[in-house]
Amino acid sequence: MKETMTAILIYMKKHAPDEITIEEISAHFGYSKYHFSREFKKLTGFSAADYLSSIKIEQAKQDFLKKQHSITDSSFDAGFSSLGTFSTTFTKKTGLSPREYKNQVESLYHLTKNYDDTTSTSYYAEEIQKGDTYQLSVTIHYPKSYQASITFVGLFNSSIPNHKPVVGTALQKKIQHTFTHIPKGKYYLLACSIEKTLNPLRYFVLDDCLRGKVDYPLLFPKDSAKEIDIYLREPLPEDPPILINLPKLLTDTLKLRNP
Incomplete structure (x- = not known):
């Protein structure tokens, strides 16, 4: 098969x-x-x-x-x-x-565009559990001449991104991030990047955005402290859809960080 x-x-x-x-x-x-x-x-x-x-x-x-x-x-x-x-x-x-x-497309788009372009933010699917947690360093590699607006990277419970990540980040002007507070478990490392655009829908319909992944599940604590490279590419016909509402995820996190 x-x-x-x-x-x-x-x-x-x-x-x-x-x-x-x-x-x-x-x-x-x-x-x-x-x-x-x-x-x-x-x-x-x-x-x-x-x-x-x-x-x-x-x-x-x-x-x-x-x-x-x-x-x-x-x-x-x-x-x-x-x-x-x-x-x-x-x-x-x-x-x-x-x-x-x-x-909410228009309002979420403007909040996303106003996101501080000198930092990144972490977001979680749930509260970080007490006990041992782990870390992972990720470096994003972009195609030549590509101009990214925001690149989302996260650890997911399955390899189809239709749910909140266990831990993730939204990167601007950065290519490297170290995740911390990763709970024990098996996760899939997935990334997608939205190119600079004035079209709000590009942030919500992600069928043609660049994407990248690790082709095998990561196990924690076994894979803790690893350094992973993700090479972004054009979408393939067999790629699963990206359904998670990334602008909402980002803006919800910003509200929690800056109440």
């Missing part, structure tokens, strides 16, 4: 709006649903169902932000059978309801 994974991911992206099921996808590639689901999770780090729902959310988000479609029409066009299911899934993966997300 490893040899066909790229084809499977591309197929899922193409047919997600058709309300295709995991059982139908597995059958198309000649696998049982159980074997397909187990191997998919083992090879990608996220479940097939999570990937499929994330693709649908990304398409709906693009429709109602870029194309100005209604939220209802966008949800059905993306393959959701009900508006309620779409709203619940959207809120879970982005932290805002679809309507809140749409209404």
Whole structure:
């Protein structure tokens, strides 16, 4: 299945709006649903169902932000059978309801643009647990002539960034950061970069932003104090969508830091 994974991911992206099921996808590639689901999770780090729902959310988000479609029409066009299911899934993966997300684009964009360009800030998915914590140093490498606005880097519980990171940072004018207070566990190191732009939607629809990752999970404390290099690249067709609302994550952190 490893040899066909790229084809499977591309197929899922193409047919997600058709309300295709995991059982139908597995059958198309000649696998049982159980074997397909187990191997998919083992090879990608996220479940097939999570990937499929994330693709649908990304398409709906693009429709109602870029194309100005209604939220209802966008949800059905993306393959959701009900508006309620779409709203619940959207809120879970982005932290805002679809309507809140749409209404807050301008305000969150301006707050993000006003972010202090001489520093970085750390943000967490939850309070740092008591007990032993660990650290990790990361260096970001950009393509030649690329002008980054903000680069987000974080440690995630799965390799699909549709949830808050365990720990992360937003970098401007910096290429290196050392994470501290990393709890014991297994995490995926992911990064994406937004190029300098006057278009607010570029901060919210991240399908064409540069991205980078470590291709294996990091284990703490085993990988504590490592120095990791991430090389940013153009997105690939099989890359999972980036659903986390990065401007909201950044501005929420700034509010906590400067109440």
